[in-house]
Amino acid sequence: MSFSLADVTEYFTGTIDYKGQELATSILYKLLNFFALSSFLVGFVYQDIVYSVAIFGTGLVVIAVVISPPFKFYNKHNLKFLPVKNQVFSADTISDVVIEPIQQ
Amino acid sequence: MFSITQRFQTLSNTALTYAIYVAVAVVATFYYQLYFDGASSVPATVDNISIKSHFKSSRSFGSMNKKPKENTKLTFDIDADLSPLFNWNTKQVFVYLTAEYPGKNSQASNKVTYWDKIVTSKEDANLELKNQRSKYNVWDVEKTFRGREAVVRLEWNIQPHIGPLVWGSTVSNATIVYPDSKVGGK
Numbered sequence: 001m002s003f004s005l006a007d008v009t010e011y012f013t014g015t016i017d018y019k020g021q022e023l024a025t026s027i028l029y030k031l032l033n034f035f036a037l038s039s040f041l042v043g044f045v046y047q048d049i050v051y052s053v054a055i056f057g058t059g060l061v062v063i064a065v066v067i068s069p070p071f072k073f074y075n076k077h078n079l080k081f082l083p084v085k086n087q088v089f090s091a092d093t094i095s096d097v098v099i100e101p102i103q104q
Numbered sequence: 105m106f107s108i109t110q111r112f113q114t115l116s117n118t119a120l121t122y123a124i125y126v127a128v129a130v131v132a133t134f135y136y137q138l139y140f141d142g143a144s145s146v147p148a149t150v151d152n153i154s155i156k157s158h159f160k161s162s163r164s165f166g167s168m169n170k171k172p173k174e175n176t177k178l179t180f181d182i183d184a185d186l187s188p189l190f191n192w193n194t195k196q197v198f199v200y201l202t203a204e205y206p207g208k209n210s211q212a213s214n215k216v217t218y219w220d221k222i223v224t225s226k227e228d229a230n231l232e233l234k235n236q237r238s239k240y241n242v243w244d245v246e247k248t249f250r251g252r253e254a255v256v257r258l259e260w261n262i263q264p265h266i267g268p269l270v271w272g273s274t275v276s277n278a279t280i281v282y283p284d285s286k287v288g289g290k
Contacts, residue, residue, distance in 0.1 A: 014108035021105035028115060036122040040129050047192040049130065049265050056126065060119055068111050 020074030024067045031066065035059025131267035134193035138262075138270065141188035148184035148258045148274035150201070152235075157249075157283050166243035174248040174285055178203075178218045178238040182231050182258060184274055189262055190226040197223045198261040199231070201238070203280065205254035208246075216242045251284030 016024065035056060043052030105111050138144075156179070159172040167173040180201070189197050200220035207214050218238035223229055256278040262270040 012108070015106055024105050024111060025114075028111075028118065032115075032118060032122055036126050040126050043130070043192060044133060049192050052126065052130070056119075056123065060115070063115055063119075064112065067115060068108050070108070 014068075014070035016070050016074035017077045017079065019077040020070075024074060028063060028067050031059065031063045035063075127266045130193055131264075134191060134264060134267060137191040138189070141191070143188045143270075144272050146184065146186060146188055146260075146274045148182065148276040150180055150182055150184075150256050150258055150276050150278040152179075152181040153256060153278060153280050154179045155280060155282060157285050159285070160241075160243075165241060172247070173243050175241045175243050176249060176282065177241060178280075179235055180219075180233075180238070180256075182233040182236060184231045184258055184276075186223060186229040186231065186260065186274075187226050189260060190229055193264045193266060195224075195263050195265050197229070198263065199223060200259055200261075201256065202259055203242075203254040203256050205249070205252045205282070214244065216244075218242060248285050249282035251282055253279055253281050255279055 035058070039052040039055035039059070042055055043049050105114060156177045158175045158177075160175050161167045161170045161172055165173060165175050178201075182201070184199075186197060186199065198220060199222075201218045202215050203218060204213060204215045206212065218240055219236065220239065221231070223231075256276070257273050258276055259271070259273040262272075264270070
Protein backbone atom coordinates (compact mmCIF):
# COMPACT_ATOMS: atom_id res chain seq x y z
CA MET A 1 0.00 0.00 0.00
CA SER A 2 1.18 3.46 -0.80
CA PHE A 3 -0.12 6.86 0.19
CA SER A 4 0.01 9.96 -1.91
CA LEU A 5 0.07 13.48 -0.44
CA ALA A 6 -3.52 13.90 -1.64
CA ASP A 7 -4.60 10.92 0.49
CA VAL A 8 -2.93 12.42 3.58
CA THR A 9 -4.55 15.87 3.13
CA GLU A 10 -7.88 14.20 2.43
CA TYR A 11 -7.56 12.22 5.67
CA PHE A 12 -6.75 15.29 7.78
CA THR A 13 -9.38 17.48 6.12
CA GLY A 14 -11.94 15.12 7.55
CA THR A 15 -14.73 15.67 5.06
CA ILE A 16 -18.26 14.55 5.85
CA ASP A 17 -21.28 14.33 3.57
CA TYR A 18 -24.16 16.81 3.28
CA LYS A 19 -26.49 14.93 5.64
CA GLY A 20 -23.60 14.61 8.07
CA GLN A 21 -23.03 18.37 7.97
CA GLU A 22 -26.68 18.98 8.80
CA LEU A 23 -26.45 16.47 11.63
CA ALA A 24 -23.25 18.04 13.02
CA THR A 25 -24.85 21.51 12.96
CA SER A 26 -27.95 20.37 14.82
CA ILE A 27 -25.83 18.51 17.40
CA LEU A 28 -23.70 21.64 17.88
CA TYR A 29 -26.69 23.87 18.60
CA LYS A 30 -28.48 21.34 20.81
CA LEU A 31 -25.44 20.66 22.98
CA LEU A 32 -24.45 24.33 23.17
CA ASN A 33 -27.97 25.33 24.23
CA PHE A 34 -27.91 22.61 26.87
CA PHE A 35 -24.50 23.52 28.30
CA ALA A 36 -25.09 27.29 28.25
CA LEU A 37 -28.45 26.98 29.98
CA SER A 38 -27.26 24.45 32.54
CA SER A 39 -24.09 26.44 33.31
CA PHE A 40 -26.22 29.49 34.10
CA LEU A 41 -28.79 27.57 36.14
CA VAL A 42 -26.31 25.49 38.16
CA GLY A 43 -24.18 28.56 38.90
CA PHE A 44 -27.25 30.50 39.98
CA VAL A 45 -28.66 27.75 42.17
CA TYR A 46 -25.35 27.08 43.92
CA GLN A 47 -24.48 30.83 43.90
CA ASP A 48 -21.00 30.14 42.60
CA ILE A 49 -19.81 31.35 39.22
CA VAL A 50 -16.98 28.78 39.17
CA TYR A 51 -19.59 26.10 38.46
CA SER A 52 -20.81 28.07 35.45
CA VAL A 53 -17.33 28.45 33.99
CA ALA A 54 -16.53 24.77 34.63
CA ILE A 55 -19.72 23.51 32.97
CA PHE A 56 -19.37 25.80 29.98
CA GLY A 57 -15.72 24.78 29.51
CA THR A 58 -16.55 21.09 29.81
CA GLY A 59 -19.30 21.61 27.24
CA LEU A 60 -16.87 23.16 24.79
CA VAL A 61 -14.53 20.18 25.03
CA VAL A 62 -17.39 17.68 24.71
CA ILE A 63 -18.85 19.42 21.64
CA ALA A 64 -15.44 19.71 20.01
CA VAL A 65 -14.87 15.98 20.50
CA VAL A 66 -18.34 15.06 19.20
CA ILE A 67 -18.54 17.22 16.08
CA SER A 68 -14.97 17.77 14.90
CA PRO A 69 -13.69 14.32 13.80
CA PRO A 70 -15.25 12.74 10.67
CA PHE A 71 -17.04 9.91 12.46
CA LYS A 72 -18.68 7.09 10.50
CA PHE A 73 -22.21 8.30 11.24
CA TYR A 74 -21.46 11.59 9.50
CA ASN A 75 -20.56 9.70 6.31
CA LYS A 76 -23.55 7.40 5.84
CA HIS A 77 -25.02 9.26 2.86
CA ASN A 78 -22.20 9.46 0.38
CA LEU A 79 -23.20 10.80 -3.04
CA LYS A 80 -23.61 8.01 -5.55
CA PHE A 81 -22.63 9.04 -9.04
CA LEU A 82 -24.65 7.69 -11.95
CA PRO A 83 -22.93 5.14 -14.14
CA VAL A 84 -21.71 6.36 -17.50
CA LYS A 85 -24.52 5.72 -20.00
CA ASN A 86 -22.88 5.56 -23.42
CA GLN A 87 -19.31 4.60 -23.29
CA VAL A 88 -18.06 6.27 -26.44
CA PHE A 89 -14.40 5.93 -25.85
CA SER A 90 -12.67 2.64 -25.83
CA ALA A 91 -9.25 2.18 -24.38
CA ASP A 92 -7.80 2.65 -27.84
CA THR A 93 -9.50 5.96 -28.54
CA ILE A 94 -8.52 7.37 -25.12
CA SER A 95 -4.91 6.66 -25.82
CA ASP A 96 -5.27 8.77 -28.99
CA VAL A 97 -6.34 11.85 -27.07
CA VAL A 98 -3.48 14.31 -26.98
CA ILE A 99 -3.56 16.93 -24.27
CA GLU A 100 -2.02 20.12 -25.56
CA PRO A 101 -0.35 22.42 -23.06
CA ILE A 102 -2.11 25.80 -22.88
CA GLN A 103 -0.34 28.33 -25.05
CA GLN A 104 0.40 31.54 -23.21
CA MET B 105 -19.16 22.21 8.34
CA PHE B 106 -17.35 20.46 5.52
CA SER B 107 -13.98 19.93 7.18
CA ILE B 108 -12.53 19.58 10.70
CA THR B 109 -11.26 23.17 10.78
CA GLN B 110 -14.60 24.53 9.61
CA ARG B 111 -16.45 22.61 12.27
CA PHE B 112 -14.03 23.77 14.95
CA GLN B 113 -14.33 27.39 13.84
CA THR B 114 -18.12 27.23 13.81
CA LEU B 115 -18.01 25.80 17.32
CA SER B 116 -15.69 28.47 18.72
CA ASN B 117 -17.59 31.35 17.11
CA THR B 118 -20.98 30.10 18.27
CA ALA B 119 -19.64 29.32 21.74
CA LEU B 120 -18.31 32.88 22.06
CA THR B 121 -21.74 34.26 21.20
CA TYR B 122 -23.36 31.97 23.77
CA ALA B 123 -20.77 32.95 26.39
CA ILE B 124 -21.80 36.59 25.91
CA TYR B 125 -25.46 35.62 26.41
CA VAL B 126 -24.57 33.80 29.64
CA ALA B 127 -22.47 36.74 30.83
CA VAL B 128 -25.34 39.17 30.22
CA ALA B 129 -27.70 36.86 32.14
CA VAL B 130 -25.18 36.68 35.01
CA VAL B 131 -24.88 40.48 35.22
CA ALA B 132 -28.67 40.88 35.06
CA THR B 133 -29.25 38.44 37.94
CA PHE B 134 -26.35 40.05 39.84
CA TYR B 135 -28.07 43.46 39.69
CA TYR B 136 -31.44 41.93 40.51
CA GLN B 137 -30.03 40.13 43.55
CA LEU B 138 -28.34 43.31 44.79
CA TYR B 139 -31.65 45.15 44.46
CA PHE B 140 -33.58 42.28 46.04
CA ASP B 141 -31.18 42.04 49.00
CA GLY B 142 -31.36 45.79 49.56
CA ALA B 143 -27.71 46.50 48.85
CA SER B 144 -28.28 50.24 48.49
CA SER B 145 -29.71 50.56 52.00
CA VAL B 146 -27.39 48.44 54.16
CA PRO B 147 -27.51 49.86 57.69
CA ALA B 148 -24.23 50.63 59.37
CA THR B 149 -23.31 52.09 62.72
CA VAL B 150 -20.23 54.25 62.86
CA ASP B 151 -19.85 55.78 66.29
CA ASN B 152 -17.46 56.50 69.12
CA ILE B 153 -15.44 58.61 66.71
CA SER B 154 -12.56 60.56 68.15
CA ILE B 155 -10.27 62.83 66.17
CA LYS B 156 -6.57 63.22 66.76
CA SER B 157 -5.01 66.29 65.27
CA HIS B 158 -1.29 66.90 64.81
CA PHE B 159 0.73 69.55 63.06
CA LYS B 160 3.43 68.18 60.79
CA SER B 161 6.21 69.99 58.97
CA SER B 162 7.41 67.14 56.79
CA ARG B 163 6.78 66.88 53.07
CA SER B 164 5.47 63.37 53.53
CA PHE B 165 2.62 64.81 55.61
CA GLY B 166 1.46 67.42 53.10
CA SER B 167 3.61 70.26 54.35
CA MET B 168 5.18 72.71 51.90
CA ASN B 169 8.27 74.72 52.78
CA LYS B 170 8.18 73.48 56.38
CA LYS B 171 4.90 75.28 57.04
CA PRO B 172 2.86 73.37 59.59
CA LYS B 173 0.01 71.28 58.17
CA GLU B 174 -2.81 69.82 60.21
CA ASN B 175 -2.97 66.02 59.99
CA THR B 176 -5.97 64.18 61.35
CA LYS B 177 -6.50 60.59 62.40
CA LEU B 178 -9.65 58.91 63.59
CA THR B 179 -10.49 56.20 66.07
CA PHE B 180 -13.93 54.70 65.58
CA ASP B 181 -16.26 51.74 66.03
CA ILE B 182 -18.00 50.09 63.08
CA ASP B 183 -20.91 47.68 63.17
CA ALA B 184 -22.12 46.72 59.71
CA ASP B 185 -23.27 43.55 58.02
CA LEU B 186 -22.23 43.72 54.37
CA SER B 187 -23.50 40.24 53.42
CA PRO B 188 -26.25 41.69 51.11
CA LEU B 189 -23.43 42.77 48.82
CA PHE B 190 -22.32 39.18 48.32
CA ASN B 191 -23.83 36.95 45.70
CA TRP B 192 -22.55 34.64 42.97
CA ASN B 193 -20.95 37.39 40.92
CA THR B 194 -19.18 39.22 43.75
CA LYS B 195 -15.42 38.71 43.71
CA GLN B 196 -14.59 41.12 46.51
CA VAL B 197 -15.86 44.23 48.20
CA PHE B 198 -13.75 47.28 48.97
CA VAL B 199 -15.12 49.08 52.04
CA TYR B 200 -13.87 52.53 52.92
CA LEU B 201 -14.64 55.13 55.54
CA THR B 202 -14.96 58.64 54.17
CA ALA B 203 -15.53 62.05 55.69
CA GLU B 204 -17.18 64.70 53.57
CA TYR B 205 -16.94 68.35 54.54
CA PRO B 206 -17.60 71.68 52.80
CA GLY B 207 -14.88 73.47 50.91
CA LYS B 208 -14.06 77.17 50.68
CA ASN B 209 -17.17 78.15 48.80
CA SER B 210 -20.63 76.76 49.40
CA GLN B 211 -20.73 74.57 46.26
CA ALA B 212 -17.43 72.81 46.83
CA SER B 213 -17.28 69.62 48.85
CA ASN B 214 -14.28 67.61 49.97
CA LYS B 215 -14.23 63.91 50.59
CA VAL B 216 -11.34 62.13 52.28
CA THR B 217 -10.74 58.47 53.06
CA TYR B 218 -9.54 57.49 56.52
CA TRP B 219 -9.71 53.74 56.45
CA ASP B 220 -10.40 50.91 54.05
CA LYS B 221 -10.65 47.15 53.96
CA ILE B 222 -10.98 44.46 51.31
CA VAL B 223 -13.63 41.86 52.12
CA THR B 224 -13.25 38.73 50.02
CA SER B 225 -15.97 36.43 51.32
CA LYS B 226 -19.45 36.50 52.77
CA GLU B 227 -18.14 34.94 55.98
CA ASP B 228 -15.98 38.00 56.62
CA ALA B 229 -18.72 40.45 55.63
CA ASN B 230 -19.91 41.16 59.17
CA LEU B 231 -17.74 44.06 60.30
CA GLU B 232 -17.57 44.54 64.05
CA LEU B 233 -14.67 46.80 64.86
CA LYS B 234 -13.92 48.40 68.21
CA ASN B 235 -11.50 51.28 68.61
CA GLN B 236 -10.32 50.82 65.07
CA ARG B 237 -7.62 53.30 64.15
CA SER B 238 -7.67 54.96 60.75
CA LYS B 239 -5.13 53.79 58.20
CA TYR B 240 -4.26 57.15 56.74
CA ASN B 241 -3.10 60.55 57.93
CA VAL B 242 -5.42 63.02 56.27
CA TRP B 243 -4.75 66.67 55.57
CA ASP B 244 -6.70 69.33 53.75
CA VAL B 245 -5.73 71.63 50.91
CA GLU B 246 -5.82 74.40 53.49
CA LYS B 247 -3.53 74.54 56.49
CA THR B 248 -6.14 73.29 58.94
CA PHE B 249 -9.61 71.79 58.91
CA ARG B 250 -10.96 75.04 60.50
CA GLY B 251 -13.40 73.28 62.80
CA ARG B 252 -15.71 72.25 59.97
CA GLU B 253 -18.35 69.58 60.33
CA ALA B 254 -17.92 66.39 58.32
CA VAL B 255 -20.34 63.60 57.46
CA VAL B 256 -18.74 60.20 58.02
CA ARG B 257 -19.88 57.38 55.75
CA LEU B 258 -18.95 53.77 55.27
CA GLU B 259 -18.93 53.35 51.50
CA TRP B 260 -18.40 50.27 49.38
CA ASN B 261 -17.33 49.20 45.95
CA ILE B 262 -18.18 45.77 44.60
CA GLN B 263 -15.71 44.19 42.21
CA PRO B 264 -17.66 41.52 40.32
CA HIS B 265 -16.39 38.54 38.32
CA ILE B 266 -18.27 39.75 35.23
CA GLY B 267 -19.67 43.20 34.57
CA PRO B 268 -19.03 46.74 35.68
CA LEU B 269 -17.97 47.89 39.16
CA VAL B 270 -20.79 48.87 41.51
CA TRP B 271 -20.42 51.76 43.93
CA GLY B 272 -22.61 52.57 46.89
CA SER B 273 -22.82 53.70 50.47
CA THR B 274 -24.18 52.20 53.64
CA VAL B 275 -26.85 54.14 55.48
CA SER B 276 -25.44 55.59 58.68
CA ASN B 277 -25.83 58.75 60.64
CA ALA B 278 -22.45 59.93 61.83
CA THR B 279 -20.90 63.37 61.87
CA ILE B 280 -17.69 64.71 63.31
CA VAL B 281 -16.56 68.24 64.06
CA TYR B 282 -12.90 68.89 63.45
CA PRO B 283 -11.07 70.75 66.22
CA ASP B 284 -10.66 74.44 65.49
CA SER B 285 -6.89 74.27 65.70
CA LYS B 286 -4.61 77.22 65.26
CA VAL B 287 -1.53 76.84 63.09
CA GLY B 288 1.30 75.44 65.13
CA GLY B 289 -1.05 74.02 67.70
CA LYS B 290 -1.05 77.25 69.73
